[in-house]
Amino acid sequence: MKTLLLKRKWEFIIYMIASCFFIVSDLLIMGLSGYIMDALEQGSMELFMTRIGYGVIIVLIGAGLYLSSRFLRIGYMRKVLLDIRAEAFGTVLKMSPKQFGKVSKENYVSRLTNDVNLIEEKFFISLLNLISGFGMYIIGLIIISCYEPVLAGGLFLVSMICYGVCTLFLKRTQKLQEAVSEGNEALTLNMSNTFNGLEIIKLGNMEDKFLEKNKKEISRAEARKQAFNNYSEIQQNVLIFVGYFVMAGVIFYLGGKIGGGLGFGIAVFLFQLSTQIIFRVMDSLPLVNVMRSSIKIYEKLTCLEVSQEETKSNAFRFDRTIELKDVCFGYEGRKLLDHTNMTLEKGKKYLIKGASGAGKSTLLHLLQMLNEDYTGSIKVDGIDYRTIDERSFNEKVAVIDQDIFLFEDTIRNNINLYRETDETFMQEAIKGAGLESLIAELEKGLETPLLENGKNLSGGQRQRIAIARAIVKDAEILFIDEGTASLNEALGREIEKVFLNLPQTVIAISHRYYEGISEGYDYVLELQAGRLNQYDAKDYFEGVSVC
Template identity: 55%
Template sequence: MIQMSNGCIWHISVVLPLLNELKSASKIYNKITIGQQEKELKFNKEEDFSFQSEICVKNLYFNYEEKEIFKDVSFKIEKGKKYLLKGASGAGKSTLIKLLSMVYEDYEGEITADGVDYRNIKESSLNENISFIYQDVFLFEDTIFNNIALFKPFSEEEVLEASKKAGLEELLNKKENGLSEMLMENGKNLSGGERQRISIARAIVKKSKILFVDEGTSSLDEKLGRKVENTILDIDSTVIAISHRYYEGITVKYDYVLEVKNGTINQYSAEEYFEEEAI
């Protein structure tokens, strides 16, 4: 038991998870602020991110808090292809996304984009070219326009086009002010599907080269989930997604499945993987 100064007593089982959350938050803060500058100086990060051909992962080893996550992993991500990450909970799927998006850099082995080592690529340049869709979408108490543009200087025409491609046309038509419609705190006046489509529109207007999706449809019902998944697979970006859901006739549109298991990654065509799963 731990006694706080105000007389409140907390059990150690409650306190430890909170300490872990604070530790993670601190890492994120350092990445966003001084950590990025220091890291770029340390690794001589002077190259811009380019993804015209492929990202290669070669002989990758990675441990997290003394636990081995990946051991001698090698695979490629081809531009424009759609990849589905499969594997048991805790296998390392989210960790792989963090490695490919430069959240983690203390790995052994190589990650290169068009032949340039990740360790030499400016993190800011990578961030300009990637987007994320998570199960929980954060929205500002602001207009639909600003929630898609994220306060960057996109034109109304660009945001409107991205909205239509993301399947938001119906929402905009029923809102009196269209793109200028104000959203409530964290988008409380939107459905789950509409919230996710705003995430997709953000990636489209940004012209992201890579879209990372972590359980983007898990909180949606079957009908909405199918629509959102189909929209994700129809955009031009390279997609790297985690999903435990299978949508018949849609999930097979992924080009490849990367199965994360026992510290290794095996690559299959989506058709091959799901045929084996069905047996």
Template identity: 45%
Template sequence: MKELLLKRKGRFILYVLACFLPVVDTLLRNFSFALIIGSIEKGQMDYFVKVFALAIFFAVLGILLFILSRFMRISFMRDTILDVRIQAFDKILKHSYKNFSKKSKDVYISNLINDINVFEQHFFHKLLNVIYFGGQYTASLIILLFLDYKFALSLFVVSIVLFFFSKSFEKKTVKLQEEVSENNEKFTTNIANTFNGLEILKLNNIEDKFLGSTLKAVDKVERKKLHYTVFTEGQRNLTNFLGFVIFVGILIYSISSILNGASFAKTALMLQLSNGCVWPIVQLFPFLNELRASNTIYNKITKNDEDTSSSIVKEKNFEFNSEIRVEGLKFNYDGKEIFKGASFNIEKGKKYLLKGESGSGKSTLIKLLSMVVDDYEGSITMDGVNYREIKEESLNNNVSFVYQDVFLFEDTIANNITLFKDIPEEKILKAAEGAGLIEFLNEKKLGLQETLMENGKNLSGGQRQRISIARAIVKNASILFVDEGTSSLNEELGRAVEDTILSLDSTVIAISHRYYKGITEKYDYVLEVKNGLVTQYKSQDYFSMEVLAL
């Protein structure tokens, strides 16, 4: 938080000064009041008129100071909030894919929308109040020190007691604010799930069931917000009550001072200044707790929380000229064993088909080989280099993926193939040709420059898959991972796409439940995943075995 505020040091100082201007206004009003009481005590009309004129001047000055304060604060607040938005967005984009995929994307959306809005609405309001009340307290206490130092010191001691009293609420305030944030995340995920599955909900007439669970999530968020508000307001009311008790004490002290001969004007000024000490300090502490809660939210949405505890430094570049060797691979999801010592090799340029029952670990194996998960035991080496030492960015530059669901951008076909990289049109066309997209492009008036609709709504399943294959070709991907790349296509399209994949120079590691006679046999090897182990077969052997088994 400090770095954020001090990023624009000069403007932050200006902001703090701006928060002090209302303190000057309050002090001027205190003096006006004391002077008016003094003039009444004096009983001279001339003096009273002068004092009254001065009080009006101070009142007008106060309004001007308020307007000036607002102008001085506004641009700093706007730019700082913008920084928070950029930092929060940047944090998400900088996540490695592995860490990004640990949470639902809706949680990130909630952080970007709900948490930033909460921060935006609360942070500067609290900061302004903390500076204003802190300033008023300090200024009043210093003046009181000159007027009656014993009295000022006693007030100081009382404020320290109040500080520790208020501090006891800090943890709970921070925790409640975190709970509001967590429930906002759950609510956003719930809403997103409902919308994602709206088609199926409607077709099966089960919207009401989901409406019920959404309403429950809304109820929970609202309850948490209420809990937070009741707690912070309760805290404020309790400290206000203590403030009232202290003020009664001050009032008794003031009356006894007047009875002992102190002037009305001085007593009025001291009373006003004590007021300026007690009430601000009473207000300040709850605000301070809420400011800390805002700080926690700021850290949550902007600070990098990736686990960097691994002692292995990733400094090697991806270089794949010969083979990937997997030895004694063990992996589990929260104790559920998926691999228990699998060993096999992947040769450069060969095509591998992963086979195995549903849930046997085929997709997990692709995740391990593409570094999406790396908390495995055993060893994976690429041309002798430990996989864990290879920079993720370097690997990502050399591999490509074809999934059942292809994400397409609302942009030109060219940008969807190059993924926004600067690649000559000639090369893009060659990739499109390799992926069997030429016929599709010829139908488009603008060819490669034709814009796709949101997530390629205007494309068929086969066309979408071909675009993802064109991505792999244009990237010159050394390894192509395919997870059910043809399962959503009809037989004819599936055959064509599979054939295209198998004709690439890349090493292919694919999962497919489909068997295309005359095409599937083109895989060099089958890796069968069974009982936590991987067995490698030459594809002809594997398929002849399957035929025999039938």
């Protein structure tokens, strides 16, 4: 956080100076009231009126200082908040799919919106008040010590004791602030789920039920905010209570001094200054805790769990085999892979089959390096999967599933994913994916823009774009999870043929059987009650022997 604030050093200095404008205007006003009291003590109406005139000018200067302070501060705040958003966004983008998948997308959205707003609201407002409060404290103490060093010493001592008391509140403040952030995440998740399922909710006339559910979530999030605010208020009130006692002590002390010859105007000035110091300190100290808890939120935003990839030094190379040895994996006590052994050869086509829930996608995820919680080993050309750098793996594999994501951009950018691609290679990919006729029909060809998530394409065309992506990427392995499930029989057959004609290793899951085409796979891997059996595809579809 410190680095981030100091990244714009000069603007930060201006922010600090602008935050101190309040001190100048407060000091001017306090000096003025002492000055007016002095005129009253002297009993001159003319002097009194002249000083009231100065007062008007000082009030106008104060207003000018306030406006210019706001103006100077706001630019800096906006830029730092933009930096925080960019840093948080970058942190999420740099995550591996495995790390990213640990929480839902809505959690990230909430962090990037609610948490940044929380930092704006809590951190910057607190920082502003702290700078002006601390500035006033220092200047006030110096001025008081020039007139009354004992009073200045006493005020310093009290503020140190209050600081000590305040640190006792820190841990709980941080916890409550984190709870607010988590509450916001839960709320965003809940709302997003509701909106995603709106069609179903309407079809089932369940609006009231969901409204009630959301209301509960909203009140839970609000209760967390309330708890945080109440706790901050309690801290402040405890300290303000102490402040009243100190104030009484100051009156007592200064009263005694007036009897000993201290001027009435000066006494009023010192009293006002002491009051300012005491209450600024009492107001500012709880803000230290609020700021420190905001820093924790900032860390949560920008240090989203350091990945272990740093220790994974092996680059992915697949020249011969991927070998599963004694692999066991399951969820909640249910074994989906039970001491599984299997060897996948480069260039071969594998079709994973099994009943719904048997663990087909789970197996594919293990092979995609999306999960490492299995026991046993998976090795590619003898190198353990767990030691392979994920980026190098992602470079060499492509994934096609039922829902293809397409960017709101041209077909070209959706195929080459914003990388420079040799035109001949691009044309080969288009041909390989069976996209030639579509591109030829379109007036702008490859430069045709797609609507949001490719709304202006059919299911088959979307699937073909995903295949072209895999070819352009020159991926060595193609993972396909129900790649034709959303297509009609005829289209499914065509796409399946394209998969089988690719030179890459293909590992696919499909419930469908395309007569005369599915036999083109080399092997069928059938998952059944944690056991994985390998069949020759031709034999399997004839219902014959185990390999």
